[in-house]
Amino acid sequence: MSDPMSTRTATISVLVDNEAGVLARVTGLFSGRGYNIDSLTVAPVDAEGQLSRINIVTSGTSMVIEQIKAQLDRLVPVHRVADLSLEGPHVAREMALVKVIGTGEKRVEALRIADTFRARVVDTTVESFVFELTGATDKLDAFIALMQDLGLAEVSRTGVAALARGKRTI
């Protein structure tokens, strides 16, 4: 084990039965034991809708993250717990919808930056844009920070979806 007291961020994917209350079990575990949730996504992932995948971004000491994984793993409806951060390279993406309100030069600048970030315009009026942007969390953070002075009005983010790279599966 690495230094148990050093803090790290972990992206954990959990395959669970898609049943009532399963998300409450997971979030209740985090709140009840005082763990952090930086981001959380959940949706059914198989054709029959029997299984859901929960992706959690959390942070803590290595000892705490090992605890989180062990605690998740002993929940009855949990099939698999994978620590994507630890088990090898992975891709992690999230989507944001970003509303920017403004006119004139600021509006033009917002559109120019959006283009650089490969954000799509999914809604527009003469005074506003809604951009759709997909990417790693830090890319979204950077985009949103740049929009701050250009009329940023509202943000909606999905949280992180993540998969291991290569042929590995959960």
Next chain:
Amino acid sequence: MSAEAIQSGAEILLRALKDEGVEVIFGYPGGAVLPIYDAIFNQNAIRHILVRQEGGAVHAAEGYARSTGKVGVVLVTSGPGATNAVTGLCDALMDSIPVVCLTGQVPTHLIGNDAFQEADTTGITRPATKHNYLVKRSEDLARVVHEAFYVARSGRPGPVVIDLPKDILINPAPYAEAAPSHKSYRPRTEPDMDQIAKAVALLKSAKRPMIYAGGGVINAGPEASALLTELTRATGFPITNTLMGLGCYPASDPQFLGMLGMHGTYEANLAMHGCDVLLAVGARFDDRVTGRLNAFSQGSRKIHIDIDSSSINKNVPVEVPIVADAAKALKALLAAWKADATKVDSVAVASWWRQIDGWRAKDSLKFSQDMKPGSVIKPQYAVQRLYEIAKARKQEVFITTEVGQHQMWAAQHFKFELPNRWMTSGGLGTMGYGLPAAMGVQIAHPDALVVDIAGEASTLMNIQELGTIAQYKLPVKVFILNNEYMGMVRQWQELLHGGRYSESYSAALPDFVKLADAFHAKGMRATSVDQLDDVIVAMLDCPTAVIADIAVDPAENCFPMIPSGAAHNEMILGPEHEASGAAISDAGMALV
């Protein structure tokens, strides 16, 4: 249509319970569970024990489960029936007791409507149980019942709630046999043999070894206790037990150092502190055991066997984790120990034993009882005499306790040779546990001697269960160490809060002898040391339930004690010993 196909949900429920081997249910009826009571009325296979409050039902089921190794079963109604059960569920969760609790629920179409006696039972009990279910479709009912029993008893055992809407109980439901395997919950039970090899190598290299065994050994069945005993004897190493582990190793054995932890023996705690190799089995390094974490057994390399991987490396980092059933791991460990020809450093271990014997000579549990007639009874002496007199009668004895000083004195002075004989609320520390738990034990072992070693304050928390004891003519003995204080609270106030005994005096106590009489039991009282033996003998001779009110020294404190925030080598010993231990710090005062 076959008769089977038209069975109601309630009938299917009972059939599934019967197929799971259930013989006894502890319960209390109410509107939402009337269909189940109707089905119970129409059968004889399962016995229903009517408690006086739902909290008592869960503790009774815990006592039943802990003393038999079977799953305890509870049946309560919706709303307040379920909420009253919550404390017992938390208790069973903390102490890993297998319990299935059936709760009534309003009909499915009323759920969420704030209906009469509606509570969000699965929401409330989610963090209080190992798992819970709300049955919303009749076709799921039988499967869920089987699954609940599997979950309750598999892996690290625990309580499971099944919430049953009334319409599900009334409507016809199909039956289903138990599934051969669970789709997601399959706890690992077999040890990794590489880890076993590492553990043996480490144990063989020990100069100052120590074995620390807990309630997980008892949960793994009597075989695990037998294997632990065999392994300990084969190694010649010293062993200590946690509060929950008492009985998993014979207390009379010379290798046994007694209980460890906050009120553990001097030798057990110092051996934990000074050992160089520590084997932990079915124990979870909780704060009552470790004391100050950054001073806990700093010089030892640690092996930890536990069926729950989340118990490993939770509080204390260990070098050799072994996730497995305790019996299976101990069996593998014993075989590997015997197969390995490496010799233990017997000179070093012998010198370690000399050191331990030096600590033992301190006799940290010693107390002084004035034997002059009329002298006040020391609580430790009362427990010691109960133990000695009961032992001489060679009857099978089961002990339950409430929570507080009397619980610790019972743990220190009552010696257990076998597992499943000691029922106490360890993790949650639930006052009021002992009386209903004793009831559950007595139901499971009708001919055994079952004694609730109680405090006068705790036992009042579930005193209504004397009604149940009377109804079923259970010969439970309630042995009250009556010091007229919430003794452990008083002790902490004396040691940590300048002797300001805020609200810890047991004012306006009932006359326990008359109370016994009112509940059709026999009341007895001892107020001085010369009366004690007679009362104990009369209590044990009495064929019915007894409340023995033993007036003990109200000022007595429970020692040794590791104050909160202190380390194992900073124990406070009792007044029989020269000044010792750590001064209690302000930081310690903030801890529980």
